[in-house]
Amino acid sequence: MIFNLMKDVPWMFAVAGVIWIFVAIFFFKRLSQKNSSYVAKYKVLLIVIPIAVIATLIDIWIFIYYIPTHFKKHTTEQITSLAIADITSELNQIPNTDTLQINHSIKRKDTLTNTLTTANTIAKIYTTTKASIRFFSSTPTEDIEATNTNVVSSLNNITGEIRFVALIKGFQFENELMQDHFNTEEYMNSDSFPKSEFKGNILNMKEVNFTKNGTYPVTVSGLLTIHGITHTISAQGSILINNGKISTKSVFKVNHFNYGITTNEIADELEITVTSIYN
Secondary structure, three states: OHHHHHHHOHHHHHHHHHHHHHHHHHHHHHHOOOOOOHHHHHHOHHHHHHHHHHHHHHHHHHHHHHOOOOOOOOOHHHHHHHHHHHHHHHHHHOOOOOHHHHHHHHHHHHHHHHHHHHHHOOOOEEEEEEEEEEEEEEOOOOEEEEEEEEEEEEEEOOOOEEEEEEEHHHOEOOOHHHHHHHOOOOOOOOOOOOEEEEEEEEOOHHHOOOOOOEEEEEEEEEEEEEOOEEEEEEEEEEEEEEOOEEEEEEEEEEEHHHHOOOOOOOOOEEEEEEEEEEO
16 A cells, blocks of 8 residues: 555655755755844744645645545445436436426436446456356267367356357367367367357346346357357357356357368257356
Protein backbone atom coordinates (compact mmCIF):
# COMPACT_ATOMS: atom_id res chain seq x y z
CA MET A 1 0.00 0.00 0.00
CA ILE A 2 2.89 2.38 0.78
CA PHE A 3 4.24 2.08 -2.76
CA ASN A 4 0.77 2.67 -4.26
CA LEU A 5 0.33 5.70 -2.01
CA MET A 6 3.73 7.13 -2.95
CA LYS A 7 2.72 6.99 -6.61
CA ASP A 8 -0.33 9.12 -5.82
CA VAL A 9 1.23 11.82 -3.63
CA PRO A 10 4.07 13.48 -5.60
CA TRP A 11 2.06 16.66 -6.18
CA MET A 12 1.31 17.03 -2.50
CA PHE A 13 5.00 16.67 -1.66
CA ALA A 14 5.93 19.06 -4.48
CA VAL A 15 3.61 21.82 -3.23
CA ALA A 16 4.78 21.34 0.38
CA GLY A 17 8.40 21.38 -0.79
CA VAL A 18 7.94 24.67 -2.61
CA ILE A 19 6.38 26.22 0.49
CA TRP A 20 9.30 25.24 2.72
CA ILE A 21 11.93 26.17 0.14
CA PHE A 22 10.60 29.72 0.27
CA VAL A 23 10.76 29.59 4.07
CA ALA A 24 14.40 28.42 3.94
CA ILE A 25 15.38 31.11 1.42
CA PHE A 26 13.70 33.77 3.54
CA PHE A 27 15.44 32.43 6.68
CA PHE A 28 18.94 32.57 5.17
CA LYS A 29 18.35 36.02 3.76
CA ARG A 30 17.37 37.33 7.18
CA LEU A 31 20.33 35.57 8.77
CA SER A 32 22.75 37.30 6.36
CA GLN A 33 21.61 40.79 7.39
CA LYS A 34 24.44 41.77 9.77
CA ASN A 35 23.14 45.19 10.72
CA SER A 36 19.73 43.98 11.83
CA SER A 37 18.96 43.29 15.48
CA TYR A 38 18.11 39.80 16.73
CA VAL A 39 14.46 40.73 17.19
CA ALA A 40 14.25 42.29 13.72
CA LYS A 41 15.81 39.21 12.11
CA TYR A 42 13.46 36.64 13.62
CA LYS A 43 10.27 38.63 14.20
CA VAL A 44 9.14 38.10 10.61
CA LEU A 45 10.08 34.39 10.75
CA LEU A 46 7.70 33.93 13.66
CA ILE A 47 4.96 35.00 11.26
CA VAL A 48 6.21 33.22 8.11
CA ILE A 49 6.67 29.77 9.69
CA PRO A 50 3.08 29.48 11.07
CA ILE A 51 1.77 30.62 7.68
CA ALA A 52 3.88 27.91 5.99
CA VAL A 53 2.56 25.27 8.43
CA ILE A 54 -1.03 26.33 7.72
CA ALA A 55 -0.37 26.27 3.95
CA THR A 56 1.11 22.76 4.25
CA LEU A 57 -1.93 21.51 6.19
CA ILE A 58 -4.22 23.01 3.56
CA ASP A 59 -2.15 21.25 0.89
CA ILE A 60 -2.62 17.88 2.65
CA TRP A 61 -6.33 18.54 3.21
CA ILE A 62 -6.93 19.35 -0.46
CA PHE A 63 -4.98 16.25 -1.47
CA ILE A 64 -6.99 13.92 0.75
CA TYR A 65 -10.47 15.26 -0.04
CA TYR A 66 -10.27 16.42 -3.64
CA ILE A 67 -7.75 14.13 -5.33
CA PRO A 68 -8.68 10.42 -5.87
CA THR A 69 -6.12 8.46 -3.87
CA HIS A 70 -5.92 5.43 -1.65
CA PHE A 71 -7.26 7.57 1.22
CA LYS A 72 -10.71 7.67 -0.42
CA LYS A 73 -11.61 4.42 -2.09
CA HIS A 74 -15.05 3.14 -3.04
CA THR A 75 -15.60 -0.59 -3.02
CA THR A 76 -17.43 -2.24 -5.92
CA GLU A 77 -20.51 -2.52 -3.73
CA GLN A 78 -20.40 1.19 -2.87
CA ILE A 79 -20.01 2.21 -6.51
CA THR A 80 -22.89 -0.08 -7.49
CA SER A 81 -25.05 1.37 -4.70
CA LEU A 82 -24.29 4.92 -5.86
CA ALA A 83 -25.17 4.02 -9.45
CA ILE A 84 -28.41 2.36 -8.35
CA ALA A 85 -29.34 5.39 -6.24
CA ASP A 86 -28.71 7.75 -9.18
CA ILE A 87 -30.78 5.62 -11.56
CA THR A 88 -33.62 5.23 -9.04
CA SER A 89 -33.64 8.99 -8.47
CA GLU A 90 -33.78 9.63 -12.19
CA LEU A 91 -36.67 7.15 -12.56
CA ASN A 92 -38.68 9.04 -9.95
CA GLN A 93 -38.04 12.41 -11.62
CA ILE A 94 -39.27 11.49 -15.09
CA PRO A 95 -42.48 13.44 -15.82
CA ASN A 96 -45.70 11.77 -16.92
CA THR A 97 -47.82 14.77 -18.03
CA ASP A 98 -48.98 14.56 -21.62
CA THR A 99 -49.13 11.71 -24.14
CA LEU A 100 -45.83 12.48 -25.86
CA GLN A 101 -44.03 12.80 -22.56
CA ILE A 102 -45.60 9.57 -21.31
CA ASN A 103 -44.42 7.59 -24.34
CA HIS A 104 -40.96 9.08 -24.05
CA SER A 105 -40.92 8.42 -20.30
CA ILE A 106 -41.93 4.78 -20.72
CA LYS A 107 -39.06 4.14 -23.11
CA ARG A 108 -36.65 5.99 -20.86
CA LYS A 109 -37.85 4.13 -17.77
CA ASP A 110 -37.46 0.78 -19.53
CA THR A 111 -33.85 1.64 -20.38
CA LEU A 112 -33.10 2.79 -16.83
CA THR A 113 -34.83 -0.25 -15.32
CA ASN A 114 -32.69 -2.58 -17.42
CA THR A 115 -29.60 -0.68 -16.32
CA LEU A 116 -30.73 -0.92 -12.71
CA THR A 117 -31.27 -4.67 -13.02
CA THR A 118 -27.79 -5.09 -14.48
CA ALA A 119 -26.28 -2.99 -11.71
CA ASN A 120 -28.00 -5.16 -9.09
CA THR A 121 -26.54 -8.31 -10.63
CA ILE A 122 -22.83 -8.75 -10.19
CA ALA A 123 -21.25 -10.38 -13.22
CA LYS A 124 -19.03 -13.39 -12.65
CA ILE A 125 -16.78 -15.20 -15.08
CA TYR A 126 -16.52 -18.92 -14.37
CA THR A 127 -13.37 -20.66 -15.63
CA THR A 128 -11.85 -24.12 -15.86
CA THR A 129 -8.75 -25.75 -17.33
CA LYS A 130 -10.26 -29.22 -17.18
CA ALA A 131 -13.15 -29.06 -19.61
CA SER A 132 -13.53 -32.06 -21.89
CA ILE A 133 -14.08 -32.50 -25.63
CA ARG A 134 -14.84 -35.95 -27.07
CA PHE A 135 -15.35 -36.77 -30.73
CA PHE A 136 -16.75 -39.98 -32.12
CA SER A 137 -16.77 -41.32 -35.68
CA SER A 138 -18.64 -44.46 -36.67
CA THR A 139 -17.84 -46.23 -39.96
CA PRO A 140 -18.55 -49.76 -41.27
CA THR A 141 -14.89 -50.68 -40.74
CA GLU A 142 -14.23 -49.19 -37.29
CA ASP A 143 -15.29 -46.69 -34.67
CA ILE A 144 -12.88 -43.87 -33.86
CA GLU A 145 -13.00 -42.04 -30.56
CA ALA A 146 -10.73 -39.56 -28.81
CA THR A 147 -11.00 -37.34 -25.74
CA ASN A 148 -9.19 -34.18 -24.66
CA THR A 149 -9.54 -33.46 -20.93
CA ASN A 150 -7.30 -30.40 -20.73
CA VAL A 151 -9.53 -27.85 -22.42
CA VAL A 152 -9.65 -24.25 -21.20
CA SER A 153 -13.09 -22.66 -20.93
CA SER A 154 -14.78 -19.53 -19.55
CA LEU A 155 -18.42 -18.57 -19.02
CA ASN A 156 -19.88 -15.13 -18.23
CA ASN A 157 -23.09 -15.52 -16.21
CA ILE A 158 -24.48 -12.14 -17.35
CA THR A 159 -23.58 -11.76 -21.03
CA GLY A 160 -23.66 -15.50 -21.74
CA GLU A 161 -20.31 -15.33 -23.51
CA ILE A 162 -18.74 -18.79 -23.54
CA ARG A 163 -15.36 -19.89 -24.88
CA PHE A 164 -13.40 -23.12 -25.32
CA VAL A 165 -9.78 -23.56 -26.41
CA ALA A 166 -8.24 -27.01 -26.96
CA LEU A 167 -4.76 -28.09 -28.04
CA ILE A 168 -5.11 -30.60 -30.88
CA LYS A 169 -2.28 -32.78 -29.56
CA GLY A 170 -4.23 -33.09 -26.32
CA PHE A 171 -6.66 -35.59 -27.87
CA GLN A 172 -5.96 -39.10 -26.62
CA PHE A 173 -6.74 -42.31 -28.54
CA GLU A 174 -6.65 -45.90 -27.33
CA ASN A 175 -4.64 -46.76 -30.42
CA GLU A 176 -1.29 -44.96 -30.38
CA LEU A 177 -0.83 -45.37 -34.15
CA MET A 178 -4.22 -43.78 -34.72
CA GLN A 179 -3.18 -40.84 -32.50
CA ASP A 180 -0.02 -40.26 -34.57
CA HIS A 181 -2.09 -40.44 -37.76
CA PHE A 182 -4.59 -37.94 -36.33
CA ASN A 183 -1.88 -35.25 -35.99
CA THR A 184 -0.42 -35.63 -39.51
CA GLU A 185 -0.98 -33.20 -42.41
CA GLU A 186 -3.62 -35.50 -43.89
CA TYR A 187 -5.84 -35.03 -40.86
CA MET A 188 -5.48 -32.24 -38.28
CA ASN A 189 -1.97 -31.04 -39.19
CA SER A 190 -1.49 -30.08 -35.54
CA ASP A 191 1.98 -28.61 -36.10
CA SER A 192 0.52 -25.92 -38.37
CA PHE A 193 -2.84 -25.62 -36.58
CA PRO A 194 -2.07 -26.42 -32.94
CA LYS A 195 -5.42 -25.45 -31.43
CA SER A 196 -9.15 -25.47 -31.96
CA GLU A 197 -11.35 -22.71 -30.54
CA PHE A 198 -14.99 -21.87 -30.04
CA LYS A 199 -16.18 -18.38 -29.06
CA GLY A 200 -19.86 -17.65 -28.84
CA ASN A 201 -22.86 -16.77 -26.70
CA ILE A 202 -25.68 -18.52 -24.91
CA LEU A 203 -28.72 -16.97 -26.57
CA ASN A 204 -31.25 -17.56 -23.79
CA MET A 205 -29.02 -16.67 -20.83
CA LYS A 206 -31.87 -14.82 -19.07
CA GLU A 207 -33.62 -18.18 -18.55
CA VAL A 208 -30.73 -19.51 -16.45
CA ASN A 209 -30.97 -18.84 -12.70
CA PHE A 210 -27.49 -19.24 -11.22
CA THR A 211 -28.89 -19.05 -7.68
CA LYS A 212 -31.33 -21.96 -8.07
CA ASN A 213 -30.49 -25.64 -8.49
CA GLY A 214 -31.68 -27.19 -11.71
CA THR A 215 -30.90 -28.16 -15.30
CA TYR A 216 -31.46 -25.36 -17.80
CA PRO A 217 -31.63 -26.06 -21.56
CA VAL A 218 -29.70 -23.49 -23.59
CA THR A 219 -28.95 -22.60 -27.19
CA VAL A 220 -25.40 -21.64 -28.10
CA SER A 221 -24.24 -19.85 -31.24
CA GLY A 222 -20.77 -18.72 -32.21
CA LEU A 223 -17.60 -19.23 -34.22
CA LEU A 224 -15.87 -22.60 -34.30
CA THR A 225 -12.30 -22.70 -35.63
CA ILE A 226 -10.78 -26.04 -36.64
CA HIS A 227 -7.80 -26.66 -38.90
CA GLY A 228 -7.44 -22.89 -39.41
CA ILE A 229 -10.97 -22.55 -40.83
CA THR A 230 -13.81 -20.74 -39.02
CA HIS A 231 -17.55 -21.29 -39.40
CA THR A 232 -20.61 -20.18 -37.47
CA ILE A 233 -22.37 -23.02 -35.69
CA SER A 234 -25.36 -23.39 -33.37
CA ALA A 235 -25.92 -26.16 -30.86
CA GLN A 236 -28.24 -27.19 -28.07
CA GLY A 237 -26.90 -27.82 -24.59
CA SER A 238 -27.62 -27.59 -20.89
CA ILE A 239 -26.35 -25.82 -17.79
CA LEU A 240 -26.56 -27.68 -14.49
CA ILE A 241 -26.63 -25.64 -11.27
CA ASN A 242 -25.95 -27.72 -8.16
CA ASN A 243 -25.35 -25.88 -4.88
CA GLY A 244 -23.31 -23.16 -6.56
CA LYS A 245 -21.36 -25.51 -8.84
CA ILE A 246 -21.77 -24.83 -12.56
CA SER A 247 -21.42 -27.50 -15.23
CA THR A 248 -22.33 -27.55 -18.91
CA LYS A 249 -22.84 -30.16 -21.61
CA SER A 250 -23.52 -30.05 -25.34
CA VAL A 251 -23.63 -32.72 -28.04
CA PHE A 252 -23.57 -31.69 -31.69
CA LYS A 253 -22.22 -32.77 -35.06
CA VAL A 254 -19.52 -31.25 -37.27
CA ASN A 255 -18.84 -32.06 -40.92
CA HIS A 256 -15.05 -32.33 -41.22
CA PHE A 257 -15.11 -31.45 -44.95
CA ASN A 258 -16.24 -27.93 -43.96
CA TYR A 259 -12.93 -27.51 -42.16
CA GLY A 260 -10.61 -28.67 -44.92
CA ILE A 261 -10.16 -32.26 -43.64
CA THR A 262 -10.79 -34.30 -46.76
CA THR A 263 -10.03 -37.88 -45.68
CA ASN A 264 -12.66 -40.56 -46.34
CA GLU A 265 -11.41 -42.87 -43.59
CA ILE A 266 -13.75 -41.35 -41.02
CA ALA A 267 -17.46 -40.51 -41.08
CA ASP A 268 -18.43 -37.28 -42.80
CA GLU A 269 -20.03 -35.99 -39.61
CA LEU A 270 -18.29 -36.33 -36.27
CA GLU A 271 -20.26 -36.37 -33.04
CA ILE A 272 -18.77 -33.83 -30.63
CA THR A 273 -19.47 -33.89 -26.90
CA VAL A 274 -18.33 -30.91 -24.84
CA THR A 275 -18.55 -30.95 -21.03
CA SER A 276 -17.18 -28.63 -18.38
CA ILE A 277 -17.26 -28.12 -14.62
CA TYR A 278 -16.43 -24.52 -13.70
CA ASN A 279 -14.65 -23.19 -10.67
